[in-house]
Amino acid sequence: EMIEKGILPDVITYNSLIHGLCNFGRWKDATRLLNEMVDRNIFPNVFTFNMLVDALCKEGMVKDGESIVEIMIQRGDDPDVVTYNALINGYCLQGQMDEAMKAFNSMEDGGIEPDTITYNTLMNGYCMQMKIDEAMHLLREMPCKGLEPTIVTYTTMLQGLFRNGRCAAARKLLNEMQDRGQIPSTRTYCVLLDGLCKNGHISEALSIFHTMESNGLNSHISIYNVLIDGLCKNGTFDVAWGLYDDLFLKRLQPDVKTYTILIKGLCLEGLLEKAEELLRKMEDTGCFPNSVTYNTIVQGCMRREKCDKAVAFLEEMIKRGFSPD
RNA sequence: CUUCACUAUGGG
Numbered sequence: 207e208m209i210e211k212g213i214l215p216d217v218i219t220y221n222s223l224i225h226g227l228c229n230f231g232r233w234k235d236a237t238r239l240l241n242e243m244v245d246r247n248i249f250p251n252v253f254t255f256n257m258l259v260d261a262l263c264k265e266g267m268v269k270d271g272e273s274i275v276e277i278m279i280q281r282g283d284d285p286d287v288v289t290y291n292a293l294i295n296g297y298c299l300q301g302q303m304d305e306a307m308k309a310f311n312s313m314e315d316g317g318i319e320p321d322t323i324t325y326n327t328l329m330n331g332y333c334m335q336m337k338i339d340e341a342m343h344l345l346r347e348m349p350c351k352g353l354e355p356t357i358v359t360y361t362t363m364l365q366g367l368f369r370n371g372r373c374a375a376a377r378k379l380l381n382e383m384q385d386r387g388q389i390p391s392t393r394t395y396c397v398l399l400d401g402l403c404k405n406g407h408i409s410e411a412l413s414i415f416h417t418m419e420s421n422g423l424n425s426h427i428s429i430y431n432v433l434i435d436g437l438c439k440n441g442t443f444d445v446a447w448g449l450y451d452d453l454f455l456k457r458l459q460p461d462v463k464t465y466t467i468l469i470k471g472l473c474l475e476g477l478l479e480k481a482e483e484l485l486r487k488m489e490d491t492g493c494f495p496n497s498v499t500y501n502t503i504v505q506g507c508m509r510r511e512k513c514d515k516a517v518a519f520l521e522e523m524i525k526r527g528f529s530p531d
Numbered sequence: 532c533u534u535c536a537c538u539a540u541g542g543g
Contacts, residue, residue: 209539219532256533263534291534299537326535334537362536369537396539405541431540466541502542 217243221253228261236261252278256288263296263480268305271296287313291323298331303340306331322353326362333366341366361394368401377402392426399429403436411436425456431463438471446471462488466499473506478515481506497528504530 208215220243227236243250255278262271271293275285290313297306306328313320325348332341333529345363348355360383363521380398382391390398402411415433418424430449437446450468453460465488472481481503485495500523507516520530 218532225532227542251532258533260534286533288534293534295535298535301537312542321534323535328535330536356535358536360536361539365536391536391539393536393539397536400540428540433540463538463541469540470542498542500542505542529532 215243215246215248217248217251217254220248221251221257225257225430228257232466233261248284252283252286252289255283256286256292257288260292260295261507263292265300266296266300268293268296268300268302281388285316285318287318287321287324290318291321294324294331295327298327298334301331301335303328303331303335303337320351321351322356322359325353326356326358329359329366330362331398333362333369336366336370338366338370347368355388357383357388357391357394358390361391361397364394364401365397368397368405371405373402373405373407392428395423396428396432400432400436403426403432403440408442410437425458427453427458427461427464430458431461431467434464434471435467438467438474439472444473444477460488460493462493462496462499465493465495466502469499470502470506473503473509476510478507478510478512482515497523497530500528501531 208219220239224236224239227233227239240250240254255274259271259274262268262274275293276290278285278289290309294306294309297303297309299328309322310324310328313324323409325344329341329344332338332344341363345355345359348359360379363379364376367373367379376398395414399411399415402408402414411433415424415429418429424430430453434446434449437443437449446468450460450464453464465484469481469484472484485499485503489496500519504516504519507513507519523530
């Protein structure tokens with residue numbers, strides 16, 4: 207339509223389209239557009255190349271990402287901090303922290319200063335590998351480079367610490383974060399409350415939640431999901447159900463995860479009838495069960511030796527195109 | 532127009 211109207215697409219037009227196509231994994235179409243732009247004498251720029259590097263890295267093809275970087279250098283479109291961050295993230299996602307650190311060092315050698323995202327990416331990589339001390343070391347290195355940890359930095363570290371059961375260190379870091387004036391996001395709260403629950407500190411999680419409530423900060427379904435799950439697994443199903451009731455007072459919509467968590471909780475309580483009832487209710491409200499929901503209820507029935515029920519749900523899920531596991 | 536918090540929380 208642009209072309210018909212004589213408005214010529216420029217490099218940004220093509221970049222936007224290529225980016226969208228890459229996000230949907232439509233490599234063929236992306237390649238086609240890349241060729242088309244060159245045919246029109248619109249040449250890819252650093253943004254274009256960075257998107258390609260990122261897309262390849264996310265697909266696990268980090269070596270191909272490196273090849274793009276070679277091409278960039280040959281063309282004189284020098285890689286920048288975004289290029290290196292995408293590469294480093296690629297290695298981190300593969301668990302190759304040694305390679306990630308090599309890329310980190312080579313960017314410094316090349317005179318490109320790492321930024322906050324570089325550090326966040328590396329810290330997340332180490333946390334994924336449960337190498338908390340290495341991650342913590344990078345956190346302490348940031349100020350030396352003139353970088354200030356952001357809410358993403360802290361949230362990443364909190365998640366790593368909780369996963370390693372290091373609640374005391376997590377609480378300490380949370381205080382540091384607040385002292386530095388970083389405002390927790392919904393995601394931060396989810397990590398915090400989930401971390402506390404999974405480490406057995408349910409009442410601490412609840413008390414933080416209630417503090418949030420008085421500050422109007424808990425109005426997000428994800429936060430409820432975290433706590434409802436923690437309470438169900440703690441064996442305090444009634445409290446979990448109470449939170450579910452509160453959702454409606456707050457005009458929050460339960461989502462498919464809320465229902466799945468509660469269905470699991472009901473199954474653990476041995477209340478299979480109630481679980482089925484809830485599954486039907488969610489459908490009535492237009493929130494449809496997915497494969498996780500069905501697998502949950504099938505497992506729940508099996509555990510209670512209600513094989514006929516399990517088979518019925520199994521048939522239903524298959525009929526709806528879900529695959530059992 | 533491009534890069535970060537293992538897909539923040541659910542089954543296995």
